[in-house]
Amino acid sequence: MGIKTFIIAEVEQGAISKETYELVSFAGTLSERRPVIIVLGRDIEAQAKEVAGKTGCDTIAVSGEHLELYNTQAYSEAIMDVIRPDSPCCVCIGHTSMGYDLAPFIAVKQNAACITAVESVHGGLFSRAICSGRFTEDIIPETESVVVTILPGAFPQCNSEPKGSGSLITVKATLPKRKSRTFAVTESLYRDHALKDAEVIVSAGRGVGKKENISLIKTLASVFPKSAVGASRSVCDLGWLEYNHQIGTTGQSVSPRLYIACGISGAIQHVSGMKDSQNIMAINTDPNAAIFRVAHWCIVEDLTTFIPIFIEELKKSIP
Amino acid sequence: MKILVCVKQVPDSCETLHIHEPTGWIANLPSAVFRMNRFDEFAVEESLLIKERLPGTVAHALSVGPKRVNSTIRRALEMGADHGIHILYPDAGYISPYTVATLITTYARTKDYDLILAGIMAEDDMACQTGQLIAALMDLPYTTSVISSEIDDEAGEIVVGREIEGGRRLMVRFELPAVLTIQSGINTPRYPSLSNVMRARSQQHEVIRAEDLGIPQVRETCAGLRLPDSASMGTFIEGSPREKARKMIQVLHEKAFLP
Numbered sequence A: 001m002g003i004k005t006f007i008i009a010e011v012e013q014g015a016i017s018k019e020t021y022e023l024v025s026f027a028g029t030l031s032e033r034r035p036v037i038i039v040l041g042r043d044i045e046a047q048a049k050e051v052a053g054k055t056g057c058d059t060i061a062v063s064g065e066h067l068e069l070y071n072t073q074a075y076s077e078a079i080m081d082v083i084r085p086d087s088p089c090c091v092c093i094g095h096t097s098m099g100y101d102l103a104p105f106i107a108v109k110q111n112a113a114c115i116t117a118v119e120s121v122h123g124g125l126f127s128r129a130i131c132s133g134r135f136t137e138d139i140i141p142e143t144e145s146v147v148v149t150i151l152p153g154a155f156p157q158c159n160s161e162p163k164g165s166g167s168l169i170t171v172k173a174t175l176p177k178r179k180s181r182t183f184a185v186t187e188s189l190y191r192d193h194a195l196k197d198a199e200v201i202v203s204a205g206r207g208v209g210k211k212e213n214i215s216l217i218k219t220l221a222s223v224f225p226k227s228a229v230g231a232s233r234s235v236c237d238l239g240w241l242e243y244n245h246q247i248g249t250t251g252q253s254v255s256p257r258l259y260i261a262c263g264i265s266g267a268i269q270h271v272s273g274m275k276d277s278q279n280i281m282a283i284n285t286d287p288n289a290a291i292f293r294v295a296h297w298c299i300v301e302d303l304t305t306f307i308p309i310f311i312e313e314l315k316k317s318i319p
Numbered sequence B: 001m002k003i004l005v006c007v008k009q010v011p012d013s014c015e016t017l018h019i020h021e022p023t024g025w026i027a028n029l030p031s032a033v034f035r036m037n038r039f040d041e042f043a044v045e046e047s048l049l050i051k052e053r054l055p056g057t058v059a060h061a062l063s064v065g066p067k068r069v070n071s072t073i074r075r076a077l078e079m080g081a082d083h084g085i086h087i088l089y090p091d092a093g094y095i096s097p098y099t100v101a102t103l104i105t106t107y108a109r110t111k112d113y114d115l116i117l118a119g120i121m122a123e124d125d126m127a128c129q130t131g132q133l134i135a136a137l138m139d140l141p142y143t144t145s146v147i148s149s150e151i152d153d154e155a156g157e158i159v160v161g162r163e164i165e166g167g168r169r170l171m172v173r174f175e176l177p178a179v180l181t182i183q184s185g186i187n188t189p190r191y192p193s194l195s196n197v198m199r200a201r202s203q204q205h206e207v208i209r210a211e212d213l214g215i216p217q218v219r220e221t222c223a224g225l226r227l228p229d230s231a232s233m234g235t236f237i238e239g240s241p242r243e244k245a246r247k248m249i250q251v252l253h254e255k256a257f258l259p
Ligand SMILES: Cc1cc2nc3c(=O)[nH]c(=O)nc-3n(C[C@H](O)[C@H](O)[C@H](O)COP(=O)(O)OP(=O)(O)OC[C@H]3O[C@@H](n4cnc5c(N)ncnc54)[C@H](O)[C@@H]3O)c2cc1C
Pocket: A132, A204, A205, A206, A207, A208, A209, A231, A232, A233, A234, A235, A246, A247, A248, A249, A250, A251, A252, A262, A263, A264, A265, A266, A267, A268, A269, A270, A273, A283, A284, A285, A286, A289, A301, A302, A303, A304, B120, B121, B145
């Protein structure tokens, strides 16, 4: 690929996110040519300098007061102003709330293919998970310009010592044409220390079938000292458990010594919040469920009949 | 207010899907059951809540797909949408979000919708892009992952909460017309009322053939589907349910999780 590759960096709590460094690795698999990194924010030069130094990539710092909090309109127009002169080009963004928000817009403006949540790439094929991770599809872009979002964690962070720092260009973003303002950011309404402190988390998915069956999950959790009950987002949406039990990208991230997933399919948005658990067990009726790809022990059973049997056997085993 | 809600039909369970070897594409077992994408149920509900708040509002439900998707359009009408639109597109394996978005845009462009709602993500292709593509193609402002919305009818503006990582929220104010992609949990989708079920049963959908709208040139193709790498699978505990339970207890003892 002879065209230029741009990486849209993300800033998290004042620092360049680790996903940004993963994007640099990803870009390295596409082309020999070093990517150009774009960093946006209110006053972003320090972070831009840091990423240029650590990666050796030329970096463009786009600053503006209206870029303090992420805003679709403000960010997309600022990015287009930078990349437009270099079209056709390839644009890489993390598959984060910012990335999936921006990517389709940039793709339309560039007449580019838009490929989201990419997990790997080989021979021009971009692979991504579909159907809650049950299948992988291989996508081939048919356009000159391509916009991709990369699943966080799919590529390692780049860590080779660069020969020298990349150049730094600073630009002031112009105000967007349309009125759109992000005026506040609020913390999550749901936090649960029980989940953070637990050594064992037993989690319920939609596979529990009905609200009454949550008691099975609670019974299973009660077997372990220092345990807590977790949930997939679907279970909270259904009102079977409160949102402070939700585990995943938009819930809490946990890494207990043991995580038991009951009736959870293993969609990436759930898995990203629990995959760092030291030991993972999963109970699911579907032998091909994606959760079995992160689990260390897999039990293909109907949880509504299996958990009672497990409890019975456990009682028998205690003298 | 005139609202368009995009609803996608998806298989009820992934277990009825398999890879059809000759074509390398997903095939549905005869036992497959289809339903509305769950995120779209929240989008339909949101349009109905706006309808209740702002008298005179109409909600249209649109789906792109083969004949069978008319049951999903009917479901939206049963929930309370006023009008159903079916863009008939043959069941031909991979359909690009760009194709769907272009068809919807071509239809909607001349219809003066104040608000276009979509789900944040389709459960089958997990692309998270169709709503944003529609907005970009129509040159409308948009917000994804909407978890709260409040319309300021007089100002012609909308204030939305946008859910991001860790459950944090960005509050955004922007002008209508606009496109929103709806995140689950924004509301509680209702069950159809008997009167709406009766109405939906006899109500005709507006059916338009995709060819008549113009199918765009593809921007990406799918080389095929496969099962993910099986090397990553964990250890399957085998035996009867009782044997599995005993083995599980043994593992838990060995790892000192059980006293
Ligand atoms: C931007 C975004 C953010 C998201 N954030 C999160 C998040 O933070 N956390 C989260 O969890 N999700 C999140 N989601 C939703 C996620 O994509 C999935 O929709 C969700 O995780 C699915 O929940 P589930 O596994 O419980 O349900 P399903 O996917 O419906 O899976 C149910 C599983 O139960 C199995 N099953 C059925 N019956 C039984 C039985 N009797 N015994 C055993 N197994 C059975 C089935 O085989 C299936 O695998 C997010 C989605 C988006 C788009």
